[in-house]
Amino acid sequence: xxxxxxxxxxxxxxxxxxxxxxxxxxxxxxxxxxxxxxxxxxxxxxxxxxxxxxxxxxxxxxxxxxxxxxxxxxxxxxxxxxxxxxxxxxxxxxxxxxxxxxxxxxxxxxxxxxxxxxxxxxxxxxxxxxxxxxxxxxxxxxxxxxxxxxxxxxxxxxxxxxxxxxxxxxxxxxxxxxxxxxxxxxxxxxxxxxxxxxxxxxxxxxxxxxxxxxxxxxxxxxxxxxxxxxxxxxxxxxxxxxxxxxxxxxxxxxxxxxxxxxxxxxxxxxxxxxxxxxxxxxxxxxxxxxxxxxxxxxxxxxxxxxxxxxxxxxxxxxxxxxxxxxxxxxxxxxxxxxxxxxxxxxxxxxxxxxxxxxxxxxxxxxxxxxxxxxxxxx
Numbered sequence: 001x002x003x004x005x006x007x008x009x010x011x012x013x014x015x016x017x018x019x020x021x022x023x024x025x026x027x028x029x030x031x032x033x034x035x036x037x038x039x040x041x042x043x044x045x046x047x048x049x050x051x052x053x054x055x056x057x058x059x060x061x062x063x064x065x066x067x068x069x070x071x072x073x074x075x076x077x078x079x080x081x082x083x084x085x086x087x088x089x090x091x092x093x094x095x096x097x098x099x100x101x102x103x104x105x106x107x108x109x110x111x112x113x114x115x116x117x118x119x120x121x122x123x124x125x126x127x128x129x130x131x132x133x134x135x136x137x138x139x140x141x142x143x144x145x146x147x148x149x150x151x152x153x154x155x156x157x158x159x160x161x162x163x164x165x166x167x168x169x170x171x172x173x174x175x176x177x178x179x180x181x182x183x184x185x186x187x188x189x190x191x192x193x194x195x196x197x198x199x200x201x202x203x204x205x206x207x208x209x210x211x212x213x214x215x216x217x218x219x220x221x222x223x224x225x226x227x228x229x230x231x232x233x234x235x236x237x238x239x240x241x242x243x244x245x246x247x248x249x250x251x252x253x254x255x256x257x258x259x260x261x262x263x264x265x266x267x268x269x270x271x272x273x274x275x276x277x278x279x280x281x282x283x284x285x286x287x288x289x290x291x292x293x294x295x296x297x298x299x300x301x302x303x304x305x306x307x308x309x310x311x312x313x314x315x316x317x318x319x320x321x322x323x324x325x326x327x328x329x330x331x332x333x334x335x336x337x338x339x340x341x342x343x344x345x346x347x348x349x350x351x352x353x354x355x356x357x358x359x360x361x362x363x364x365x366x367x368x369x370x371x372x373x374x375x376x377x378x
Contacts, residue, residue, distance in 0.1 A: 008030065011034050012203070014154060015044040016351055016354070023352045026160075031166040034172040036171070040155060043339070048232060049149050051345065052146045053145045054090075065115060067349035079157065079160055084148050087144060089143045089242075091243050094137055095248075107119040115144070116144060117141065119141075125139040132297070147255050175188055204354075210315065221323060222323075229310045230308075241297065251268050252264070252293060252296065253265045261306075268288060270311075271310070315339060320341070320342065322342055323371070
């Protein structure tokens with residue numbers, strides 16, 4: 001491969017990297033994707049399923065989620081690979097009286113954006129999920145939200161990218177970017193290989209983007225790495241609920257997994273082990289996550305928690321939505337980061353827009369709210 005110049009070089013083998021590789025390569029572009037470990041070895045893999053959720057999203061993301069609504073039901077057929085998509089609906093719960101007005105307003109705004117949403121009191125919410133605790137006052141219900149298997153979907157996109165002609169290299173760790181004439185001219189690998197760039201570099205490796213931009217350009221992004229916690233119970237004989245759950249002010253998300261176990265997540269975090277460099281759970285965070293789940297669904301109290309992990313690094317942004325933009329210092333560098341809690345559900349809609357922006361040299365209209373300019377810097 002030495003000496004070949006690639007039209008597009010993508011860094012990162014998660015959902016955004018492989019999906020964008022597919023959309024570029026199916027359009028006839030030469031694409032090389034570099035992944036330091038294996039496909040879906042980061043945040044696009046791991047325990048259980050992920051929520052495909054419009055409910056409670058940042059308003060700027062709703063048009064993307066509306067587009068994703070049209071893609072998810074047929075994505076498995078389009079990819080020819082399983083996605084685990086299941087439209088179970090989402091309930092965003094609240095317990096405080098002062099959340100009633102906000103819930104009413106959000107239901108209206110989401111519905112007007114093409115995300116059907118109902119504001120339910122506790123009795124109406126219990127018609128959907130009878131096991132809800134008395135501490136709940138009400139909920140926003142999005143019946144078209146659901147869950148999907150993030151690893152299976154990511155592997156499906158990777159398979160289609162390869163079929164379309166993209167080259168995907170696993171175990172290829174990027175350690176630097178070579179700049180010349182105000183653009184990225186090569187990507188440098190740990191083993192010393194230099195990969196020449198014909199057109200664009202796309203940094204889609206989420207938690208790794210900030211370090212590469214700082215090391216190359218001294219550019220500090222308002223993002224940082226986190227280790228989200230995910231837990232699962234033993235399989236249940238009878239599912240305590242069916243819906244996907246979130247909460248207005250508690251860091252809590254609940255969903256059922258195919259084997260009958262309950263998955264808990266939603267904002268509790270682990271830490272990086274200073275000796276191994278890997279993410280690990282914290283006992284207090286595990287206990288706190290579990291206590292909040294039992295508070296909402298008392299029937300869970302008798303279940304045994306069998307898995308708790310915080311081994312998948314993600315990137316979080318200061319305003320809780322991703323950054324998707326070209327870098328002013330090198331306009332042929334397109335990057336996306338800060339996806340934590342905001343990337344998975346919209347990926348099938350955003351990846352083709354990133355590919356479109358790469359070809360056009362400018363951001364499509366739906367991606368412009370996510371640029372660097374919102375921080376006061378171009």
